[in-house]
Amino acid sequence: MNIVEGSYNVWIVALSILIAILASYSALSIAAKISQSSGRTRFIWLCAGAVVMGNGVWSMHFVGMLAFHLHATVSYDIGLTLLSMGASVISSFIAFRITMPKETKGVHLAIGGFFMAVGIVSMHYIGMEAMMMPMELTYDPVLWALSAVIAFVAAYAALFLFLQFRSRPTSSLWKWLSAVAMGIAICGMHYTGMKAAIFHGDAHMAMDHGTSHVNGFLLLGVSLTIFIMLFVSWGAMFFDRHVLERMAYRDTITGLPNRNEMNRFFDTYAGKESMSVLFLDLDQFKAINDTLGHHVGDLLVQQVGHRLQRFAGGDLEVFRIGGDEFLIIGKCCDQKQAEELAARLLQEIKQVYHIDGHELYVTGSIGISTGSIQEADRSILLKTADTAMYKAKGLGKNQYCVYTDEMGVQEVRKMELEKDLQRALEHNEFYMEYQPKWNVKTNQLYGFEALIRWHHPRLGIVPPGEFIPIAEETGLIIPITRWTLEQACRECKAWQDRGMAQPVSVNLSVRMFQTDTLVEYLTSVLKKTELGPQYLELEITESMVIYDIQEIVRQLDIIRRMGVRVSMDDFGTGYSSIGLLDRIPIDALKLDRLFTHDLETPSKRAIVHAIVLMAENLKLDVIAEGVENQEHIAFLTELGCHVMQGYFYGRPMKDDKITEWLQGFAQEGLGRPKEG
Structure with missing residues (x-):
């Protein structure tokens, strides 16, 4: 029995690397959805991330196997092939589930990385065992160990990037660079493992078979399946971002971000600098609703939202959080800037409204609270701004009021x-x-x-x-x-x-x-x-x-x-x-x-x-x-x-x-x- 040398099709190797990169990018994109969702939705995104990551790694491995030429007839055991896929998906699910909590500790990363690495190694070598061919297969122990080490490095890198990018819902250059790094690491493990494989067969066997050819139909089928899977995942992301997300995170009347988007903003905001929260409530809204009807009330809220939209952008975020209540958040905004902004908002709000033949004059009351969500819980900022707003109403409406500790004492008494x-x-x-x-x-x-x-x-x-x-x-x-x-x-x-x-x-x-x-x-x-x-x-x-x-x-x-x-x-x-x-x-x-x-x-x-x-x-x-x-x-x-x-x-x-x-x-x- 002699050692049979194999060769690689360069184009198919490149295809396997591309698949690994695309799968990594898709998994990083879904990672953001896992952290931002809750309940059943979170579980669905968790499963989707595990399927995309696991199948992406498995698909890269399978295409890489097709790129390897032994100049001999090779087929695959269907049961072991599916088992290798299951090992990759299940290990990805366990790893993502362990590292899913927002407060992830080092021990979570260690345990999750271990499970993912074991899954990658198991997937690769079970897939190698699925090869059915007229020769024996052994491994170089040093290269085998090196492939396992690379698998652990790739797994820990994948989870580390998963934790880093799950709070960034939008794509960025850094996410693509991270996907490239993950793809290369996964391919490095695969091809190191392939290098560790030693094939033993008769010397005349290769000559009898001549130069083998790639099973084009099989390669095309696998490739199409892979790209369909990736495009389906991207389609789900697109639908979620542009349809479902708009329904869940946008107010249907004004088009402004709603309370859900406000909660997500606070969940994902990583800034340590001071911010100002302005709580705006219309003064005469209930009287208008009661006398002119809810239709006119909705149109009034819509026009107010359009006026507030002009202030959004840069460091200013505007939300409609319900009824006639709006929230304006100024990042890197001190008290003086917040007061100047409040004065401009009040001036804009009180301009006349022409709605269904009615000429309406409406004013607003604004409460201002300034602080950092690193130093104070967001609920405190919202509550204090709300308290200041009611104080502004009590002082005669059509004005703003800055929260003080004295108001806090009065609120506790109330x-x-x-x-x-x-x-x-x-x-x-x-x-x-x-x-x-x-x-x-x-x-x-x-x-x-x-x-x-x-x-x-x-x-x-x-x-x-x-x-x-x-x-x-x-x-x-x-x-x-x-x-x-x-x-x-x-x-x-x-x-x-x-x-x-x-x-x-x-x-x-x-x-x-x-x-x-x-x-x-x-x-x-x-x-x-x-x-x-x-x-x-x-x-x-x-x-x-x-x-x-x-x-x-x-x-x-x-x-x-x-x-x-x-x-x-x-x-x-x-x-x-x-x-x-x-x-x-x-x-x-x-x-x-x-x-x-x-x-x-x-x-x-x-x-x-x-x-x-x-x-x-x-x-x-x-x-x-x-x-x-x-x-x-x-x-x-x-x-x-x-x-x-x-x-x-x-x-x-x-x-x-x-x-x-x-x-x-x-x-x-x-x-x-x-x-x-």
Whole structure:
């Protein structure tokens, strides 16, 4: 038996190298999808990466085998050939699965590289065993060991590059260079392994067969299969990037990146420098949606998105994260630059919009948070920007606000109050105070306004202006209002039993009308407390007119027919309802304190006088709030307003102080009562 020398077809060798490079590039591209996906999608991309990598290595090996000429008839065992392919794919899957977590440690790389290297070596030498030929096969131990070493180096290099490029979803020159390096390393292992192979056969065998030829049909079939596999994988990448990715990562209305893309941005952003996050919310969006319809609302959001798109590019990223909320991220952007950007954004947003024949003027509120995601979790940056945005709204809207530590303290307090509101009713932490209303024309008590107070066990007295908005947001305002109504009616009935028959007014939230049980509840409360309906007055606000005005009018009609009075609180400070006053069934208007505190100006007196005249024509009483001195009384009386409420007549007081307050009034006779 002699050693039979083989030869290589140079063109087929080049083809095998090209296959290795293309397979490596495809695997690196799919690597990005593995890290960016989750759940079932991640598993699918994991399998795809293993198939592309494993089949690519196997295909390169098989084509390399076809390039090798022994000048003898060679065929392949189908079972061993498929086994060699399975070893390559399975080892790639195990390696990718081990190194899939984002926080990959060195031990993961070591274990994954070991499995991939074992798979490559197994694939190669099982494939060699699949050769069926009239000669024996042995190996040079030194070259065999060298091929195994190259396999381990190639495996570790492949996984290292996999980890490096999985956070880069787009192709780049570096990815191609890495694919070339991986392809050459894999081919180096294969051809070193082939060099280690020693073929033993008869000397005259090669002469009998002459020069063998390459099985062209087999080579063409393998090559086509390989390229189809690669193009299918590239087609899947293209479809995912340009179709599925657009559906998943682009907002359908504005075309801007959506919340998913924002999350991916933070997941893949590797910069350590400071960035600024600007949280933008439109100010009048809900009113537009409710009055003009969601179609107009969508078109408005679309136009806003187009305006914001002009700012995107370079170091600025713009996202629509839901509803009328947008997020602008400035990389390498300090606080001063963020404030300048916010000012430009607000100026752009407030320009007029022409939508379906409507001329809309909309403003925005922006919260700014600056920091590094290396130093702070991204959720902190988003939360602080959101907090600053709500602060901007609270300051009057159409402005920006930069987050401060003081806001953080206020946010923590708000969260604590929201949590504690749940149990405040159960632990009887609420109590009532009553502020008197006085008729200066008759010099008689006109009634009391019921005001809820909260004595927090740790924080002390919490102002209504702080916990009422929280209750409105959470829906807890409904049980709180029900408690207030029942408590006020019960104590009003107690006044009557003590000989003081005075009405009491209670503020109502619009949410009470939305429950569609308000009339039924009022009926049960009046029956339970045995209070006559003429002694109860409900106060509503102007802002209710932006909701379902017809439904609110329907319920108010029923309430007034019951004998319960209705007044409109804070008139002149909310959404203008003058055009609806003849439709809304009410008995009185309450002028906000901003009118009272500025009565020395002729323009303000003219406005108040006009309101009083209008109320007289509509047969409505007018009640002025915030009366604190004799000058207020003189001005208001001159303008025709005779019912007043304010510190001049009495501060809000508990039920047990009302009798003392009345006794003080009796001792002084006509004039101002003493405060209890």
